[in-house]
Amino acid sequence: MKLKALLAAATAAAALTAGAAAAEQVKIGIAAEPYPPFASLDNSGNWVGWEVEVIGAVCAAAELDCVITPVAWDGIIPSLTGQQIDAIMASMSITEERMKTIDFSDPYYNTPAVIVADKSMDIDATPESLAGKIVGIQASTIHQAYAQEYFKDAELKVYQTQDEANQDLFAGRIDATQADSIAMADFVGSDTGSCCEIKGAVADDPAILGRGVGAGVRKGDDALREALNKGIAAILADGTHEKITAKYFTTSIY
Numbered sequence: 001m002k003l004k005a006l007l008a009a010a011t012a013a014a015a016l017t018a019g020a021a022a023a024e025q026v027k028i029g030i031a032a033e034p035y036p037p038f039a040s041l042d043n044s045g046n047w048v049g050w051e052v053e054v055i056g057a058v059c060a061a062a063e064l065d066c067v068i069t070p071v072a073w074d075g076i077i078p079s080l081t082g083q084q085i086d087a088i089m090a091s092m093s094i095t096e097e098r099m100k101t102i103d104f105s106d107p108y109y110n111t112p113a114v115i116v117a118d119k120s121m122d123i124d125a126t127p128e129s130l131a132g133k134i135v136g137i138q139a140s141t142i143h144q145a146y147a148q149e150y151f152k153d154a155e156l157k158v159y160q161t162q163d164e165a166n167q168d169l170f171a172g173r174i175d176a177t178q179a180d181s182i183a184m185a186d187f188v189g190s191d192t193g194s195c196c197e198i199k200g201a202v203a204d205d206p207a208i209l210g211r212g213v214g215a216g217v218r219k220g221d222d223a224l225r226e227a228l229n230k231g232i233a234a235i236l237a238d239g240t241h242e243k244i245t246a247k248y249f250t251t252s253i254y
Contacts, residue, residue: 025067026224028055028215029085032070033161037186037248038091050248054108055089057240058215062231074140074160077101080218087217087224091180093142093210103219105228107212108241109253112201113143116169116184116193117176125200130154133175136165143178146208170195178202182253 030047034040038051047068059066071079076092079085080102094104115125115135123129131153137144139158147156157174159165165177170192177184181201187193202209215228235241236254245253 024065026059026064026087027069027085028059028066029069029071029076029079029088029090030055031073031076031090033073034163035091035161035183038183050244051089051091053244053247054235054241057235057244058089058108058228058231060231061234061240062227064227064231073138077216080216083218086221087215087228089215091183091213092216094212094214095142095210096207097145098210098216101219102216103221103225104214104216105225106232107214107254108232108236110212111181111253112204113146113178113209114181114184114201115176115178115199116188116196117199118169118172118195119197121175121199123176123199125202127151127153130176134173136168136174136177138162138165138179142209143180146202146205147178149205149208150202166193182249185249 030039030051037049039047039049042048047070052068055066055068069085071085073090076085076088076090077098080088088102092098094107098104115123115130117123123133127150130151133154134157135147135151135154136157136159137147139160144158147154157165157168159168162177162179162183165174165179166187168174169177176199181198184198188196188198215225217225217228241254242252
Protein backbone atom coordinates (compact mmCIF):
# COMPACT_ATOMS: atom_id res chain seq x y z
CA MET A 1 0.00 0.00 0.00
CA LYS A 2 2.88 2.33 0.81
CA LEU A 3 4.30 1.79 -2.69
CA LYS A 4 0.94 2.58 -4.26
CA ALA A 5 0.69 5.74 -2.17
CA LEU A 6 4.16 6.84 -3.19
CA LEU A 7 3.38 6.23 -6.85
CA ALA A 8 0.12 8.16 -6.56
CA ALA A 9 1.92 11.06 -4.90
CA ALA A 10 4.61 11.06 -7.56
CA THR A 11 1.99 11.05 -10.32
CA ALA A 12 0.14 13.94 -8.72
CA ALA A 13 3.37 15.93 -8.35
CA ALA A 14 4.24 15.29 -11.98
CA ALA A 15 0.81 16.47 -13.07
CA LEU A 16 1.16 19.66 -11.02
CA THR A 17 4.62 20.29 -12.47
CA ALA A 18 3.34 19.79 -16.02
CA GLY A 19 0.44 22.13 -15.32
CA ALA A 20 2.77 24.80 -14.00
CA ALA A 21 5.01 24.46 -17.05
CA ALA A 22 2.05 24.72 -19.40
CA ALA A 23 0.85 27.87 -17.65
CA GLU A 24 4.29 29.50 -17.67
CA GLN A 25 4.39 32.72 -19.64
CA VAL A 26 6.45 32.97 -22.82
CA LYS A 27 8.16 36.36 -23.07
CA ILE A 28 8.03 37.52 -26.68
CA GLY A 29 10.63 40.22 -27.29
CA ILE A 30 9.78 43.08 -29.63
CA ALA A 31 11.84 46.19 -30.36
CA ALA A 32 11.17 48.93 -27.81
CA GLU A 33 11.51 51.48 -30.60
CA PRO A 34 8.39 52.15 -32.70
CA TYR A 35 8.28 50.42 -36.08
CA PRO A 36 4.86 51.16 -37.59
CA PRO A 37 2.80 49.54 -38.96
CA PHE A 38 4.34 46.45 -37.37
CA ALA A 39 4.57 47.59 -33.76
CA SER A 40 4.12 50.91 -31.97
CA LEU A 41 2.50 52.36 -28.86
CA ASP A 42 -0.97 53.86 -29.10
CA ASN A 43 -2.17 56.87 -27.07
CA SER A 44 -3.03 54.59 -24.16
CA GLY A 45 0.44 53.07 -24.03
CA ASN A 46 -0.62 49.75 -25.54
CA TRP A 47 1.41 47.98 -28.21
CA VAL A 48 -0.50 47.78 -31.49
CA GLY A 49 0.26 46.89 -35.10
CA TRP A 50 0.39 44.05 -37.60
CA GLU A 51 3.13 42.11 -35.87
CA VAL A 52 1.55 42.58 -32.45
CA GLU A 53 -1.69 41.04 -33.74
CA VAL A 54 0.21 38.22 -35.43
CA ILE A 55 2.02 37.46 -32.16
CA GLY A 56 -1.32 37.18 -30.40
CA ALA A 57 -2.76 34.95 -33.12
CA VAL A 58 0.29 32.67 -33.29
CA CYS A 59 0.41 32.26 -29.51
CA ALA A 60 -3.33 31.53 -29.34
CA ALA A 61 -3.07 28.91 -32.08
CA ALA A 62 -0.05 27.33 -30.39
CA GLU A 63 -1.77 27.45 -26.98
CA LEU A 64 1.04 29.54 -25.51
CA ASP A 65 0.56 32.13 -22.77
CA CYS A 66 2.61 34.95 -24.31
CA VAL A 67 3.48 38.36 -22.92
CA ILE A 68 4.99 41.10 -25.09
CA THR A 69 8.31 42.29 -23.69
CA PRO A 70 9.89 45.42 -25.26
CA VAL A 71 13.69 45.35 -25.57
CA ALA A 72 16.08 47.81 -27.22
CA TRP A 73 16.74 46.51 -30.73
CA ASP A 74 20.53 46.48 -30.46
CA GLY A 75 20.31 44.30 -27.34
CA ILE A 76 17.49 42.00 -28.37
CA ILE A 77 19.60 38.93 -29.26
CA PRO A 78 21.69 39.20 -26.05
CA SER A 79 18.39 39.46 -24.14
CA LEU A 80 17.29 36.19 -25.76
CA THR A 81 20.53 34.31 -25.16
CA GLY A 82 20.66 35.75 -21.63
CA GLN A 83 17.13 34.40 -20.95
CA GLN A 84 15.50 37.78 -20.28
CA ILE A 85 13.09 36.88 -23.11
CA ASP A 86 12.09 33.55 -24.63
CA ALA A 87 11.59 34.47 -28.29
CA ILE A 88 12.02 37.40 -30.68
CA MET A 89 9.19 38.47 -32.98
CA ALA A 90 10.39 41.88 -34.12
CA SER A 91 10.66 41.79 -37.91
CA MET A 92 13.95 39.94 -37.58
CA SER A 93 15.13 38.44 -40.86
CA ILE A 94 16.38 34.87 -40.91
CA THR A 95 20.05 35.18 -41.89
CA GLU A 96 23.02 32.82 -41.86
CA GLU A 97 24.91 35.18 -39.56
CA ARG A 98 22.13 35.26 -36.94
CA MET A 99 21.65 31.49 -37.18
CA LYS A 100 25.16 31.08 -35.81
CA THR A 101 23.80 32.43 -32.51
CA ILE A 102 20.06 31.62 -32.41
CA ASP A 103 17.51 29.37 -34.10
CA PHE A 104 14.46 30.52 -36.06
CA SER A 105 10.90 29.41 -36.67
CA ASP A 106 9.46 29.17 -40.14
CA PRO A 107 8.97 32.59 -41.81
CA TYR A 108 5.76 34.50 -41.09
CA TYR A 109 6.38 37.31 -43.59
CA ASN A 110 8.77 38.25 -46.35
CA THR A 111 9.10 41.63 -48.08
CA PRO A 112 11.88 43.30 -50.10
CA ALA A 113 14.29 46.00 -48.95
CA VAL A 114 13.88 49.35 -50.69
CA ILE A 115 15.55 52.70 -51.13
CA VAL A 116 13.51 55.81 -50.27
CA ALA A 117 14.48 59.37 -51.17
CA ASP A 118 12.99 62.79 -51.82
CA LYS A 119 10.69 62.86 -54.83
CA SER A 120 12.90 65.48 -56.48
CA MET A 121 15.97 63.23 -56.45
CA ASP A 122 16.71 61.31 -59.64
CA ILE A 123 18.17 58.16 -58.07
CA ASP A 124 17.40 54.45 -57.99
CA ALA A 125 18.31 51.51 -55.77
CA THR A 126 21.66 50.70 -57.36
CA PRO A 127 25.14 51.24 -55.91
CA GLU A 128 26.05 53.40 -58.89
CA SER A 129 23.11 55.72 -58.36
CA LEU A 130 23.81 56.09 -54.64
CA ALA A 131 27.53 56.77 -55.04
CA GLY A 132 28.39 60.04 -53.31
CA LYS A 133 25.03 60.20 -51.55
CA ILE A 134 24.36 60.14 -47.80
CA VAL A 135 22.37 56.99 -47.00
CA GLY A 136 20.75 56.53 -43.60
CA ILE A 137 20.44 53.01 -42.13
CA GLN A 138 19.35 51.51 -38.82
CA ALA A 139 22.06 49.97 -36.67
CA SER A 140 22.32 46.20 -36.22
CA THR A 141 19.98 45.41 -39.11
CA ILE A 142 20.25 43.54 -42.39
CA HIS A 143 20.03 46.95 -44.06
CA GLN A 144 23.23 48.12 -42.38
CA ALA A 145 24.99 44.91 -43.42
CA TYR A 146 23.71 45.26 -46.99
CA ALA A 147 24.65 48.93 -47.30
CA GLN A 148 28.14 48.29 -45.97
CA GLU A 149 28.61 45.54 -48.55
CA TYR A 150 27.10 47.21 -51.62
CA PHE A 151 27.05 50.99 -51.08
CA LYS A 152 30.76 51.45 -50.46
CA ASP A 153 30.87 54.65 -52.52
CA ALA A 154 28.09 56.23 -50.48
CA GLU A 155 28.42 57.93 -47.10
CA LEU A 156 26.57 55.79 -44.56
CA LYS A 157 24.92 57.40 -41.54
CA VAL A 158 23.85 54.93 -38.87
CA TYR A 159 20.84 55.48 -36.60
CA GLN A 160 19.56 53.63 -33.55
CA THR A 161 16.02 53.61 -34.96
CA GLN A 162 14.51 53.78 -38.44
CA ASP A 163 12.27 56.61 -37.25
CA GLU A 164 15.37 58.77 -36.65
CA ALA A 165 16.58 58.05 -40.18
CA ASN A 166 13.15 58.94 -41.57
CA GLN A 167 13.15 62.23 -39.67
CA ASP A 168 16.57 63.15 -41.06
CA LEU A 169 15.40 62.22 -44.56
CA PHE A 170 12.42 64.56 -44.15
CA ALA A 171 14.75 67.30 -42.85
CA GLY A 172 17.14 66.88 -45.78
CA ARG A 173 20.10 65.80 -43.65
CA ILE A 174 20.46 62.57 -45.62
CA ASP A 175 19.74 61.81 -49.27
CA ALA A 176 18.17 58.36 -48.93
CA THR A 177 17.46 55.49 -46.57
CA GLN A 178 17.19 51.73 -46.96
CA ALA A 179 14.57 49.76 -45.02
CA ASP A 180 11.73 47.25 -45.34
CA SER A 181 9.28 48.03 -48.14
CA ILE A 182 6.16 47.76 -45.98
CA ALA A 183 7.51 50.00 -43.23
CA MET A 184 8.61 52.56 -45.81
CA ALA A 185 5.28 52.42 -47.63
CA ASP A 186 3.71 53.43 -44.32
CA PHE A 187 6.22 56.27 -43.98
CA VAL A 188 5.76 57.74 -47.49
CA GLY A 189 2.01 57.55 -46.98
CA SER A 190 2.25 59.76 -43.88
CA ASP A 191 2.29 63.56 -43.73
CA THR A 192 5.97 63.57 -42.80
CA GLY A 193 6.89 61.12 -45.55
CA SER A 194 4.88 62.82 -48.28
CA CYS A 195 8.14 64.47 -49.36
CA CYS A 196 9.53 61.15 -50.42
CA GLU A 197 8.93 58.06 -52.50
CA ILE A 198 10.20 54.50 -52.87
CA LYS A 199 12.85 54.55 -55.57
CA GLY A 200 13.02 50.78 -55.99
CA ALA A 201 13.99 47.49 -54.36
CA VAL A 202 17.66 46.67 -53.85
CA ALA A 203 19.09 43.63 -55.60
CA ASP A 204 18.39 40.52 -53.55
CA ASP A 205 21.19 38.88 -51.60
CA PRO A 206 19.73 36.07 -49.44
CA ALA A 207 23.02 35.65 -47.56
CA ILE A 208 22.59 39.19 -46.16
CA LEU A 209 18.89 39.96 -46.48
CA GLY A 210 17.82 36.50 -45.37
CA ARG A 211 14.89 34.33 -46.36
CA GLY A 212 12.04 36.09 -44.66
CA VAL A 213 11.17 37.07 -41.10
CA GLY A 214 10.86 34.42 -38.41
CA ALA A 215 10.66 34.10 -34.63
CA GLY A 216 14.07 33.80 -33.03
CA VAL A 217 14.57 31.32 -30.18
CA ARG A 218 17.55 30.13 -28.18
CA LYS A 219 19.71 27.41 -29.70
CA GLY A 220 18.26 24.03 -28.80
CA ASP A 221 14.86 25.34 -27.69
CA ASP A 222 13.16 23.00 -30.13
CA ALA A 223 9.94 22.72 -28.13
CA LEU A 224 9.21 26.45 -28.35
CA ARG A 225 10.36 26.64 -31.97
CA GLU A 226 8.05 23.78 -32.94
CA ALA A 227 5.15 25.33 -30.99
CA LEU A 228 5.63 28.63 -32.82
CA ASN A 229 5.84 26.77 -36.14
CA LYS A 230 2.53 25.11 -35.27
CA GLY A 231 0.96 28.49 -34.56
CA ILE A 232 2.33 30.08 -37.74
CA ALA A 233 1.09 27.18 -39.87
CA ALA A 234 -2.34 27.34 -38.24
CA ILE A 235 -2.94 31.06 -38.87
CA LEU A 236 -1.75 30.70 -42.45
CA ALA A 237 -4.07 27.74 -43.03
CA ASP A 238 -7.22 29.14 -41.43
CA GLY A 239 -7.00 32.62 -42.98
CA THR A 240 -6.17 34.51 -39.78
CA HIS A 241 -2.84 35.74 -41.20
CA GLU A 242 -4.64 37.05 -44.29
CA LYS A 243 -7.36 38.76 -42.22
CA ILE A 244 -4.81 40.56 -40.05
CA THR A 245 -2.79 41.56 -43.11
CA ALA A 246 -5.87 43.02 -44.84
CA LYS A 247 -6.31 45.46 -41.93
CA TYR A 248 -2.88 46.99 -42.58
CA PHE A 249 -1.80 46.30 -46.17
CA THR A 250 -3.32 46.13 -49.61
CA THR A 251 -1.30 43.09 -50.71
CA SER A 252 -0.05 39.86 -49.15
CA ILE A 253 3.27 40.09 -47.34
CA TYR A 254 3.82 36.34 -47.02
